[in-house]
Amino acid sequence: MEIDGDIRVLDFMRERVEARDGSSMAEAPQEAMKLLKQFQFERQRWDTPVCMLSGGERRRLQLMSVLTKRPNFLVLDEPTNDIDLDTLSALEQYLEEYNGVLVIVSHDRFFVDKVTDHLFVFEGNGVVKDFTGTLTDYADCLTEMESNSGDAVTTGDDDDKKGNYKEDKQARMQRTNQLKNDKKEMKNLDNKMEKLKGEVAVLEAKIEKSSGEGWSVLADLTDKMNVIKEDIDEKEMRWLELAEAIEEAEAEFV
Numbered sequence: 001m002e003i004d005g006d007i008r009v010l011d012f013m014r015e016r017v018e019a020r021d022g023s024s025m026a027e028a029p030q031e032a033m034k035l036l037k038q039f040q041f042e043r044q045r046w047d048t049p050v051c052m053l054s055g056g057e058r059r060r061l062q063l064m065s066v067l068t069k070r071p072n073f074l075v076l077d078e079p080t081n082d083i084d085l086d087t088l089s090a091l092e093q094y095l096e097e098y099n100g101v102l103v104i105v106s107h108d109r110f111f112v113d114k115v116t117d118h119l120f121v122f123e124g125n126g127v128v129k130d131f132t133g134t135l136t137d138y139a140d141c142l143t144e145m146e147s148n149s150g151d152a153v154t155t156g157d158d159d160d161k162k163g164n165y166k167e168d169k170q171a172r173m174q175r176t177n178q179l180k181n182d183k184k185e186m187k188n189l190d191n192k193m194e195k196l197k198g199e200v201a202v203l204e205a206k207i208e209k210s211s212g213e214g215w216s217v218l219a220d221l222t223d224k225m226n227v228i229k230e231d232i233d234e235k236e237m238r239w240l241e242l243a244e245a246i247e248e249a250e251a252e253f254v
Contacts, residue, residue: 005051009041009061012050016068035064039090056084063087072100080108109135117177132174179249186242189235196232200225 003012013032036046039060045053053061059082080088088111095102095115106112113134121129121138131138203225210217 003050003058003061006049008047008049009053010036010046012061013064013068016065020069031068035067038094039064040086056087059083060087060090063091067094073103074098074100075103075105077105078107079104080106080111109139117180132177137176175249179246182242182246182249186239186246189239189242193232193235193239196228196235200228200232203228 007015010029010032013036014028017028017031033046041057041060045057050058050061063083079091083091092111092114102115104112104116113136117132117134119129119131119133119135119138121131123129131141133141203221207218207221207225210221
């Protein structure tokens with residue numbers, strides 16, 4: 001991708017956002033600035049001409065220009081080969097929140113472990129394994145299978161052990177994934193409840209200030225506050241359910 005060297009970083013990102021279908025002129029600067037912050041471009045660099053950027057910053061800018069299209073399907077082929085550590089960290093954070101299909105081809109175990117939980121392992125000779133878990137989980141699985149197969153007395157016993165191990169491993173991976181999802185939901189609930197409690201505090205302050213404005217105004221504010229409190233109660237119940245489920249699941253892994 002060739003970028004005009006004279007254009008400023010912020011202007012380039014704003015133009016990329018505006019070029020996307022359905023984007024308004026008003027939305028473009030905010031979205032451009034959000035991406036720049038997300039990918040660790042310091043504020044003082046926003047007015048810098050592209051020609052003054054480092055090689056790593058230019059590659060980061062090219063990556064961001066693709067993400068302005070809000071893709072729902074990303075294919076990344078060895079993404080860690082040509083990016084610096086800052087870009088890698090920003091990309092990992094972006095992909096953790098990415099809402100879409102992500103396909104990665106990579107030899108980088110640490111990167112793959114952070115952003116994936118499902119593997120298609122190409123073993124050669126047309127053999128492709130479907131594995132639920134991370135690359136490290138798969139490596140551990142192979143190590144344990146090789147260890148178990150060495151202890152088998154007969155080929156039949158070896159096959160049985162491998163079959164049983166695969167079933168046990170799949171079940172463990174499913175429990176692990178469920179545990180991750182529960183913790184993620186729990187964290188989201190924490191954030192939502194904190195926001196809702198803030199809204200309740202605002203309404204309570206309004207109620208105190210509106211005591212002389214008539215019953216209808218107070219009733220309307222009170223109704224809104226009660227609806228939010230009911231929502232908080234429901235989320236707290238769900239939070240407790242998740243806490244109990246997480247505690248039980250973690251006990252199984254001990």
